[in-house]
Amino acid sequence: MNDTIIFGQYIHKNSWIHRLDPRTKLLSLFILMVSTFLISNVYVLLGLLAFNIIIVITSKISLLKFIQSFKMIAMLIIFSTLFQIIFNRSGDILQINGQDLNAFFTLTWLNLALGIAILVFNIVLNKWFKKFGLLRILIVLFLVFYLQTINLGNITLATYTIGLYSTGVMVASMVILRIINLLMFSGILTFTTKPTDMNSGIEGIFNPFKFMRRFASILGMMISIAIRFIPTLLLEARKVLKAQAARGVDFKEGNIKEAVTQIVSLLVPMFIIAIKKSEDLANAMDARGYIPGDPRSRINELHYKVSDIFVQSFSIIIFISIVVLKTQGLV
Amino acid sequence: MSLIEVKNLKFRYTHDDNAINDVSLNIEKGEFVCILGHNGSGKSTLAKLLVGLLFSKRGSITIDGIELTEANIDKIRQKVGIVFQNPDNQFVGITVKDDIAFGLENRRINKQEMERLIALYSTKVGMYDFLDRNPEDLSGGEKQKVAIAGVLAMDPEIIIFDEATSMLDPKAVSSVLDVINNLKNKKTVLSITHNLKEAIYADRVIVMTGGKIVLNGKPMEIFKHYDILKDSNLDILDSMKILDKVKNSNINEKEMIEEALWELSYQK
Amino acid sequence: MGIKLSKVNLAYSIPRNRKNIKFAVNDVNLSINTKDEFIAIVGHTGSGKSTLVQLFNSLLLPSKGQIDISWHNDDIEERYRILGNFKKCKSAHSVGVAPLKFKANTRLKPLRSHIGLVFQFPEYQLFEETVLKDIMFGPKNFTKDKELAKARALEVSSMMHIESLLEKSPFALSGGQMRKAAIAGILASKPDILVLDEPTVGLDPLAKRELLDFLTKLNRVEHKTIILITHDMDVVGEYCNRTIVMNKGMVVYDGSKDLMFHNDSLIKTYNLDYPNIIKTMINLKNKINKPLNVYQYNVNDAFNEIEKVMGDNHE
Numbered sequence: 001m002n003d004t005i006i007f008g009q010y011i012h013k014n015s016w017i018h019r020l021d022p023r024t025k026l027l028s029l030f031i032l033m034v035s036t037f038l039i040s041n042v043y044v045l046l047g048l049l050a051f052n053i054i055i056v057i058t059s060k061i062s063l064l065k066f067i068q069s070f071k072m073i074a075m076l077i078i079f080s081t082l083f084q085i086i087f088n089r090s091g092d093i094l095q096i097n098g099q100d101l102n103a104f105f106t107l108t109w110l111n112l113a114l115g116i117a118i119l120v121f122n123i124v125l126n127k128w129f130k131k132f133g134l135l136r137i138l139i140v141l142f143l144v145f146y147l148q149t150i151n152l153g154n155i156t157l158a159t160y161t162i163g164l165y166s167t168g169v170m171v172a173s174m175v176i177l178r179i180i181n182l183l184m185f186s187g188i189l190t191f192t193t194k195p196t197d198m199n200s201g202i203e204g205i206f207n208p209f210k211f212m213r214r215f216a217s218i219l220g221m222m223i224s225i226a227i228r229f230i231p232t233l234l235l236e237a238r239k240v241l242k243a244q245a246a247r248g249v250d251f252k253e254g255n256i257k258e259a260v261t262q263i264v265s266l267l268v269p270m271f272i273i274a275i276k277k278s279e280d281l282a283n284a285m286d287a288r289g290y291i292p293g294d295p296r297s298r299i300n301e302l303h304y305k306v307s308d309i310f311v312q313s314f315s316i317i318i319f320i321s322i323v324v325l326k327t328q329g330l331v
Numbered sequence: 332m333s334l335i336e337v338k339n340l341k342f343r344y345t346h347d348d349n350a351i352n353d354v355s356l357n358i359e360k361g362e363f364v365c366i367l368g369h370n371g372s373g374k375s376t377l378a379k380l381l382v383g384l385l386f387s388k389r390g391s392i393t394i395d396g397i398e399l400t401e402a403n404i405d406k407i408r409q410k411v412g413i414v415f416q417n418p419d420n421q422f423v424g425i426t427v428k429d430d431i432a433f434g435l436e437n438r439r440i441n442k443q444e445m446e447r448l449i450a451l452y453s454t455k456v457g458m459y460d461f462l463d464r465n466p467e468d469l470s471g472g473e474k475q476k477v478a479i480a481g482v483l484a485m486d487p488e489i490i491i492f493d494e495a496t497s498m499l500d501p502k503a504v505s506s507v508l509d510v511i512n513n514l515k516n517k518k519t520v521l522s523i524t525h526n527l528k529e530a531i532y533a534d535r536v537i538v539m540t541g542g543k544i545v546l547n548g549k550p551m552e553i554f555k556h557y558d559i560l561k562d563s564n565l566d567i568l569d570s571m572k573i574l575d576k577v578k579n580s581n582i583n584e585k586e587m588i589e590e591a592l593w594e595l596s597y598q599k
Numbered sequence: 600m601g602i603k604l605s606k607v608n609l610a611y612s613i614p615r616n617r618k619n620i621k622f623a624v625n626d627v628n629l630s631i632n633t634k635d636e637f638i639a640i641v642g643h644t645g646s647g648k649s650t651l652v653q654l655f656n657s658l659l660l661p662s663k664g665q666i667d668i669s670w671h672n673d674d675i676e677e678r679y680r681i682l683g684n685f686k687k688c689k690s691a692h693s694v695g696v697a698p699l700k701f702k703a704n705t706r707l708k709p710l711r712s713h714i715g716l717v718f719q720f721p722e723y724q725l726f727e728e729t730v731l732k733d734i735m736f737g738p739k740n741f742t743k744d745k746e747l748a749k750a751r752a753l754e755v756s757s758m759m760h761i762e763s764l765l766e767k768s769p770f771a772l773s774g775g776q777m778r779k780a781a782i783a784g785i786l787a788s789k790p791d792i793l794v795l796d797e798p799t800v801g802l803d804p805l806a807k808r809e810l811l812d813f814l815t816k817l818n819r820v821e822h823k824t825i826i827l828i829t830h831d832m833d834v835v836g837e838y839c840n841r842t843i844v845m846n847k848g849m850v851v852y853d854g855s856k857d858l859m860f861h862n863d864s865l866i867k868t869y870n871l872d873y874p875n876i877i878k879t880m881i882n883l884k885n886k887i888n889k890p891l892n893v894y895q896y897n898v899n900d901a902f903n904e905i906e907k908v909m910g911d912n913h914e
Contacts, residue, residue, distance in 0.1 A: 196425050228425045231467045236723075243724040244660050246716040247784060248740025250708065265736065268525075268726035272770075280420035287382050287413050288403070288423075288434040288481070296437045299432035369803045370774060470644060497801065500644055500830045501872060525803065564803045569833075569898060570879045576902040581912040588905065591886040595879060 009190045013060040016307060017192045022201030024308040025193055028315035029185045035322045036181050041331050042170060045177035052184040062190045069183055074134055077176055082141075084172035091167030101164040105148040107157045115123045115144040196300065204302050214293035221292070225281070233274065240269045332396060333357035334519055335381070335489065340390035342376060350376045350548075351387070352542035360488070363515045365533035365550075366523045369564040373542040374523045375416075378493040395488065412482035416494040418474035419466065427453070427469075427477050428462040434485045452480040456510050472503025479510055484578045491521040496529075504562075524567065526566050531597050538563055551597055570595045600669050600676075601633040601824070602655055602714070604790070607664035609650060612686055623650045624661075625848035628869070631655075633670045633791050636824040637815075639835040639856065642845035643870060648828045649719075651845065652794045656714040657681065657707045670713055670791055679710060680761050712741040715790030719797045721781035725769035732759070733769055734802035738790045748787070755787045759813065772808065775806040782810075786817075794826040799834065811838055826868060836896040844869055876901050 012018075017025070039045055056063055070077075092099045122140050126133065193201070197218055206216030241249075244265045251262060323330040335358040342351040351373050358364055368374040379385040383404040392399040399407050415421045424430030431514060435445045453459045456476040466474060475495055482490055492511055496504045512532050514520050522529060530536045536553040538546035540563040546553050555599055556562070557575050561569055574592040577585055609624040622682035624647050631638065640648045653659040654666060661683035669678040718724070727733035731752055738748035756762050761779050764772060769780055778798075786793070795814075799807045807892055815838060817823045829835060835842060835856055842859050846869050852859060859865060873881075880893035880901055889908050895901040 056495045062708070196429070224425060225423070226464070228423065231465070232419060235467065239718065240723060242653070243718045243721065245658055246656060246711055246718070247724070247737035248708065248711060252742070261736075265724075265726050268384070269723045273723060277420045280415060280417055281423065282386050284415060284421035285423060285433075286384060287408065289408050289437040290433070291437070294437075295439065297441060297445070298436060299429060299442060299445050300443055330413070502643075502870070564805055567880075568806055569875045569901070570883075572898045573879065573901055573905070575896065576907065580902075580906065582906050583910045583912050585909075585912075587887060588883075588909065591883055592879075594886070597883050598882070 010194050011191050012095050013192075015058060015060045015192070016324065017055070017059040017188065019305075019307070020192075020311060021302050021304055021308045022193050022197040022295055023204045023302060024304070024312050025189055026198075026205060027199050028311055029189045031315045031319045033182055033185050035319050036178055036185070038322050038326055039178075039331050040174065040326075041107055042177065044331055045174060045181065048181050049177060049184075052181060052188075055188060056184065057201070059188060059192055063111055063189075064298075065191060066184055066187050069187055070180065071134070073179065073183070077179060078138075078141075078173045080179075081172045084168050084175065085164065086162050088168030088170075089163070089165055091165045091170070094164045094166055096170065104159065104161050105145065106159050107148055109155050109157065111147040111150070112157065114147055118143055134203070142320070196224070197302075199223045199227065200300055200302055213295075217294075217296070220290050222317055232277075233270070236273050237266070237270055240266055240273070334360040334362075334395055335559035336391075336393040337377075337381075338391045338393075340377075340380065340387060340392065341384065342380060342387040342389070344376075347597075349399075349542045351380065354390075354539075354542070354544055356537060356544060356547065358489075358519065358521070360519055361516060363520045363529040363532065363534045364522070365536045366521060366539060366565070367525065367530060367536060367565055368523075369525045371541070372539040372563065374539050375493055376542075377539070378413060378491050378521070378523055381408055381410050381491060409485075410487050411489045411491065412485055412487040413491040413493060414475065414478045414482055414495045416497050418471045418478065418498065421478055422466045422474055425465065426462065427458060427464050427466075430466075430477055431481045431484055434481055438485070448484045452484045453477075454519075455483065456480045470503060471499045472506050475499065475503070475507050476510060479507075487518075489519045489521065491523065493523045494525070495522075496524070496526075527560070527568055527571075528566075531599055538565075543593065554596055568596055600671065602629070603667040604629040604654070605665045605667070607647045607654060607661045607666060608683065609654065609659060610685070612629040613662070620662075622662075622848050623647050624654065627664075627848075627850050627894075629843070629850060631792070631826070632824055634822045634824055635673065635818065636826075636841060637839050638824070638826045638841045638843060639839035640826060640828045640843045640845060641830070641832075641835060641871060645685065647843040647848040649796055650843050652796065652826065652828065653718060655792070655794060656716050657710045658716070660684070668710060668714075677709065677713075679707065681707075705800065708741065712737070712788040713790055714747065714792045714794065715785040715788060717782055717785050717793070717795040717798060719800065721785075721798075722774065722777035724781055724784070725777060728768060729766055730769050730772070731756070731765040733780065734765075734784045734787050737784050741788050742792075744749075751787045751789065754784045759786075761785050775802055778802065778810075790823070792824045792826065794828075796828045797830070799829070799831065807869050814838070832872050832874045833876065836876065857894060880904075 036045075036048065039048070053063070056066065120138055122136055125136070190198075201224070203216050203220035206212045206219075209216075244262070247265075249262045249265060251259070322331055335356075337354060337356045340351050340354045341349070344350055354373070354377065361372060366374050366377070369378055376385065380387060381394075381399075383401070386399075386401055394407055395410050395594050397410075399402060423433045431449045431453060432445055440448070449462070450459065453462060456479050458473065458476050458480060461469065461473065461477075469477070478495075495511070496507050499507060500597070508529065511520070511522060514526065515532065522533065524530070529548050533550055536546070536550050537544055538553060538560065540572055545555055545559055545563065554571065557567070557571060560571075569577055570592045574589055574596070577592065582588060607624060607627045607629075608622050611621045613620065618653070619907070642648050650659065653669075653742050654661060656731075660681060662685050663683035663687050665683065666681040669676060671677075688745075723877075724735050725738060731749075734752040734755060735745075735748040738751045739745060742748060753762075756765055759779055759782070761776070761783060764776055764780065769777060772780065780796070793814075798810060798814075803808065811834065814825050814827075818825045827839065829832065839856055841854065842852065842856040842867070843850055844859070851869060852865060859871075860877060865871070866873065874896060876895055876897065877893055879893055880895055882892040883905075884893055891908055892904055895904055
């Protein structure tokens with residue numbers, strides 16, 4: 001019934017990963033993420049990706065969800081790739097059929113102007129035609145560079161070459177694979193762990209450290225309250241938005257000054273609502289005997305199972321192997 | 332010695348007001364007391380003083396022989412529980428189960444015992460099937476019942492309901508009132524409200540206006556003071572308003588009508 | 600002239616396959632006059648009352664059906680027609696509000712000033728430094744004329760007797776005063792139709808009566824149409840003449856409140872209640888065994904009926 005945010009992106013399924021202790025998931029995935037950074041071999045990264053895909057399949061979560069999260073950082077991926085390809089000139093030039101993969105670009109006033117025009121056109125088009133945003137950006141980039149291969153106009157601003165060098169391509173692939181692997185690890189964590197369990201997990205990890213216990217307990221309570229109240233506050237925000245819209249608030253119109261007042265008309269009530277809730281909540285917690293930082297029992301206790309020990313050991317072994325292999329220069 | 336003894340209590344929020352202006356009252360164990368008053372009468376302030384959310388240096392509050400001070404508030408809190416007006420703002424847990432558990436966790440009760448108490452009290456208020464639900468999916472009345480279960484689970488002798496039904500729709504009000512009235516003779520109950528109809532169930536009614544107690548007695552006695560009730564800005568029953576008109580009229584058989592209206596006024 | 604809903608539907612959310620759609624507002628046909636009506640909308644929590652009224656001022660747009668809104672502005676008649684559209688509508692639970700620019704060149708903003716909507720606990724919409732500035736906020740958004748907005752704000756303030764509060768911060772007011780200020784903020788845009796969602800919740804008896812008498816004045820003297828969403832049957836009985844009953848998104852009754860309270864099976868089927876006055880009169884009638892007409896809607900009428908039936912003791 002609600003199309004508001006599924007908080008924390010948790011998707012409820014019954015897989016072995018869902019059943020793991022959150023502490024195990026937090027620690028193992030963290031160790032694996034660190035390992036990913038240590039790997040410099042593209043083929044190993046590819047293997048890691050295959051490993052991740054297998055895990056996702058066993059988690060019963062659709063791969064499509066992960067692909068959606070890739071879309072969000074698509075710009076980052078494209079930028080890093082381009083950056084590497086254009087500026088990394090070490091290694092050998094790649095060849096196809098004996099031909100160097102090289103391109104000469106000439107930047108003139110004319111194709112600079114045309115390039116800007118295409119960019120602006122895309123931005124304007126975006127207002128009315130929002131679909132295929134990613135595809136359009138790729139087309140724009142392609143056109144902008146293609147125009148510079150043709151010698152248009154007579155006043156040359158600059159000439160440069162871009163070549164596909166082996167190292168450039170290698171590094172670009174590594175960057176992409178690292179990002180994708182990291183995203184998959186974090187996705188596995190957030191899609192299979194309830195926010196409350198995540199919270200208990202964080203607290204549980206800090207618990208053995210006595211000096212951190214008070215802090216961890218308070219932090220845990222804060223996160224728990226945030227999780228509890230975010231959906232509620234979203235509902236309130238929606239109500240305030242509607243009430244002000246009934247008074248003529250319209251974000252599509254208005255100059256800067258009006259826009260500021262309109263945003264204030266949403267922020268001030270939200271502040272007041274949040275403060276009122278906090279005050280009432282604090283009174284209720286006080287009256288029920290809560291003392292921040294003091295030891296409390298837990299209704300949601302965490303227990304390690306055999307599968308947890310297995311997974312935890314596995315991730316530690318992987319980490320150590322990678323460190324060792326790295327010192328041998330093999331990874 | 333009464334269970335709750337309030338002696339010459341005075342309290343002000345700022346220098347200009349007199350939120351509680353010399354209040355003295357006694358409440359015996361097992362009594363079901365209704366405190367009537369409207370916004371600004373001091374009733375909510377009194378509730379907060381009784382659970383130690385506010386402290387006053389003038390006058391005294393003694394609960395079960397223990398004087399209420401900042402130092403021994405923990406002991407007091409074991410004896411008094413409170414349910415507030417806003418169903419949403421007192422809901423601490425992420426689920427119903429977590430919320431009922433909250434007070435028990437603070438007392439460091441072990442998990443097995445917590446499970447037992449949660450099952451027991453959620454059933455008593457009719458929310459056993461809702462244990463895994465989130466507050467956003469609950470109605471106001473359901474949230475209030477969860478709050479009541481949470482307080483009952485801590486087993487205090489005294490429970491204060493501070494306008495616990497004011498924000499609910501009529502169906503929810505009667506549903507929650509059923510739970511509250513069920514506590515009669517099982518707990519000592521202080522029900523703070525501005526609705527005269529709820530006062531009928533009480534053993535005793537205290538009316539507050541402007542920080543003072545203006546009436547203190549059995550419901551039937553209190554209802555006779557129509558003018559004081561009207562001046563206190565309370566929701567007076569229609570039967571009482573008609574009764575007042577009949578009293579000042581020359582209708583035939585008016586005593587019979589008056590008596591009939593009287594009986595209707597304190598009919599449950 | 601006024602608001603006309605023809606077979607209007609609004610979906611809770613739109614599932615991908617367009618089957619099994621649950622509707623918050625279900626096949627509603629309704630006609631509301633732009634003047635003189637005093638309507639109560641009642642029904643169980645979740646029956647769609649609040650959602651329905653948001654269709655009146657285009658905060659929400661329908662998934663199916665048609666909404667026609669028209670009124671006179673001096674000599675000009677303004678007309679709007681909104682057609683239901685699954686793509687362009689905002690489902691009942693979505694964040695945000697329906698876009699004001701519905702078709703190219705058709706702006707729905709005047710609808711929001713012509714039909715004033717006061718939400719429950721309207722005090723939460725107050726935000727400006729002074730009450731005057733806050734009341735001016737609405738008219739400023741609609742007319743873009745600061746002087747005109749100020750004039751309107753002053754006019755409304757004097758009508759509601761809150762002139763003394765104008766220079767204060769809205770947050771320094773009592774609860775009842777804040778509510779008045781919030782309602783003034785909507786009235787300042789001079790709507791012909793005023794919709795209020797549970798306007799008396801949380802008010803003490805005095806403030807409640809004051810507000811309802813004020814709404815009655817708006818209705819009788821200024822000929823505004825007043826629509827109240829309420830659970831309070833006493834209010835329905837004493838102030839409203841037409842009642843719309845909603846159940847699970849559908850309108851199940853639309854007619855005189857008197858006829859509704861005479862219809863026991865309707866009251867029972869939809870879990871409604873009678874005003875306390877009627878219940879008291881029924882109980883009294885049974886107790887004293889006299890032929891009282893129990894359908895009275897305020898204390899004075901009830902007393903007069905008793906006096907009529909019992910007769911007077913003229914001395």
